[in-house]
Amino acid sequence: MKIVGQGQPVLLLHSSLSSHKQWLPLAAQLGEQYQLLLPDLLGYGSQPVAEFQAAPKHQLAVEADAVLAQIPAAIRQQPMLLIGHSFGGAVVLHLARTGKIKLKALILYEPVAFHLLAHSADAEAIRLTAEVVALSQQMPDLPAWDAARLFVDYWQQQDYFQHLPARMQQQMAAQVWKVPQDFAALIGEPATLMDYQQINCPILLLRGSESRRSALFISELLQGVWPEASVKTLPAGHMGPVAAAELVNAQILEFIRALD
Template structure:
């Protein structure tokens, strides 16, 4: 039975962010790195307000007919939150879940209200400015002040064109009807949870809180920021590949 690897990208990105990892895995696995709604070449419509289930609805057909424990699920940022939703919804399908700072901000509503408000404020600010300024706000929040304006013009234009989807992503991230207990109860496969040492507190805090409740989790920090899978792909991919290799050889004893 061939194992499938499904890789989900962050907001304002595309499936191409995983191209290096795909090349490293494709000889031994069926590798899927789709564009999420509104990104890359995916122009399919989505409802407003959007839910993570709406994002997942276009992904489930990719896994149709797959037997239990035959899929390794990888997700980064918004894609990590979608991955958590999918793993909670159909836990029997997944052999392992690998996450780089899943931004499941709904978990902050009652546990970290100040951080939840910070994220909501960013979302509201983006709605009240031009598309280019909204893209700058979003990129600079994750990468540091002024990062957007140092990007090549063609990259700025691409991000500006697709930034409208980010508002829908925030809706889905905020409105997901799940708690830490829901994830911990449903997800019992091995989980690798990564966090960037230079990332925003909101993303770091979510990662450590999830690591504290998931029953079969391995937590690691990586010397990068929240966008590490893009800006430091070789570093992050090496950690992901090492975990997958260990997973396929033998289950670590603490699982």
């Protein structure tokens, strides 16, 4: 885990097939006033590469505990600001609802809590659940490069992956077998909307107007149980914290400064 700065702790969790480096532009703006905790989630960045699994199994509890194990005990005793994007946002939700961390505030950019879709009887949620499950089940049947392409193009746009630099494609293909495990954890998380309704702290919920409906639907469900949350829709896609970092980080900085 990379730890920089001094002050109140801020834990930043990245998306699938990414690393803590996606938050470095934000960290550069916060480091003078806060102590930033920047872990790589299991299977990504500096962590050991996940092995291929034909039938992936994983749990957000395992992911969250792996993050907590890297945080010094003295820091864990302090109220913490949690920031999470996509899969990292779902890990943040797990940490918040289970009380594993003392909360100062939550900042979430499209947390992909797919279990909320799976638990919903809404017709659109059922369709979106089937879409996500089909994607997750298709990936292990593909070569690594094709699996990475399928995942990236789902969240960005068709043929986006093939135009990335070759080195980035290779890195994503090398780490792609963690992604189906992430899907398994996200879909199988034993939590409901009522569990998240109990979270009691300031919340900023960000989403992109150009994002996938599966992510936006989850944000709408969470907004419904967090009437006091600050909710903003930005002209960006699901990968806004990376592709539109300046825009997203400006909203995060404004929210954090208002807390003090």
